[in-house]
Amino acid sequence: MNAIAFADVSRRYGDVLAVDGLDLTVEAGRTVALLGPNGAGKSTSINMLLGLLRPTRGRIEVFGHSPDEAVARGEVGAMLQSGELIPELTVRELVAFVRRLYPSPLGLDEVLEMADLTGLAGRRAAKLSGGQTQRVRFALAIAGAPRLLVLDEPTAAMDVESRLRFWEAMRSYAEGGRTVLFATHYLQEADENSDRVIVVAGGRVVADGTAAEIKAGAGGHTVRFTLGGQAAAGLEALPGVSAVEISAGTATLRTADPDATVAALYRGTTLEVRDLRIDGADLEDAFLSLVQESR
Template sequence: MPRDHEPIARLVGAIKRYGPLTALDGVDLQLQRGELLALLGPNGAGKTTAIGLLLGLIRADAGAVELFGQDPQRIEARRRIGLMLQNAELPPTLRVGELLRLTASYYPMPRTLAETAELAGIGDLLKRPYAKLSGGQQRRVQFALALCGRPELLFLDEPTVGMDIEARQKLWAAIRQLLAEGCSVLLTTHYLEEAEALADRVCVMTHGRMIHEGTVEELRARVALKRIRCLSALSIDTLRGWPEISEVRRESDRLHITAADAETVVRRLLVADLQLRELEVQRAGLAEAFTELTRDADEASDTQREAA
């Protein structure tokens, strides 16, 4: 789907301090219409602060913050967003259908109750009190509340925490449908496979700074590691002695090897075990790329502190 060139949400050189702590240190971030941007980073990286600025919940100490080209605290901008926070306090005695009708009434052109329930997969929960639902069911209801106003921009903070695999897959499908309709999504998640499955772009934060922005493939390309899987009788101790191998483990009869120089390792494997079979070589996934990127940033930060 074609996208406008003008971002619908952005931070420009955003700085936010809490006393001596700098939560955001000159962060640039922008989100285009119809894209899903995954904002990743360890705890304390500044993700929550960045989202708080875009939602108008807090003010930046310096830099610019825009939501649909406006101040995020303007009601005209806020009516165009949906929000699913990691922690939500909702009236426990209201039934799910009542919660949806109440929330939809705050928006000028909300979805119908039936449309919202179908998209979020909660048609069987409408008559049940919110407090009587399981944690995973409550998360599905919170997702429904976030999308019922037909938002142009959806903020999803750890949306699938507490969900089982089936519910998670259904929520992913709903997110893809919203993206196809032109909705933009800003996603924070600790499930890196979630970002890998959904994101158009990934931004990685640590220590209040943006350390990477690009597609999942571009993030992977920054990491030299590759994963090798095979069936082999070679022992773990033998392979740990090979300098090209970073990590090795065995699951059942299958070896799982991580190596920077995969070609050399594969050649050695074929020579050392003539019975080797079911050989697979894959590039590093998002998890490995994220770990290496944040580790490098942590080491650089430690070096700067020691030099200061």
């Protein structure tokens, strides 16, 4: 069962093609990160998924229905990038109000507890700090116990500790088969809190897989050594190597298997290898190289 299906979805704003032929499906029960730089089309995609914005082309389904139907059935909860709380209501009143809009909501105290708001329940929305406001917005998103939870940059304005607690709450909400889609440009957040990362840039999917697969696909590791004036022929053929760059007497090999590459470099070539260095590409490198390649 797919929670989300985008079939050849595009969205244009005048001259800007914000989303360009997006094809993707998300199985129910998954937690998926939509990772991309500013302007990649994350919010546009999310707003279309929620039925707030119409695609210029293509079709979107949420649990087999149109986004409007899925939302009307109470199957979707969302935390958007913008949106004000009603300033004169208390946190408890806001959550109580929103949960009554859904057919089978979570308990009021349960929601407050999950969003770490029990101690702030009596405070008026107008008096909340930025990070506290984000927690209330999370509470409103989960109040109806939606099967699909959609979060657009949920940790913006949160400090380090709030972030950690937030992701804990999100993971516990996702347990038991709920589906979560969140947008972020924090690579580490995507890596640590999702089981699938979809990298978007320029309105298109440029990579899709687990964080580990994305790292491997972007070259994984680099093996670097001083080549001096020696001829470099044959380096491309070493095991694991996907690219070779020679510059100022230094050879840089991108490899998915640095152990095998280095073993073969010593045993299988007659090169004199000096100043050998192996670096692991982290998700940040992988992400940047993917986004740059797509330009």
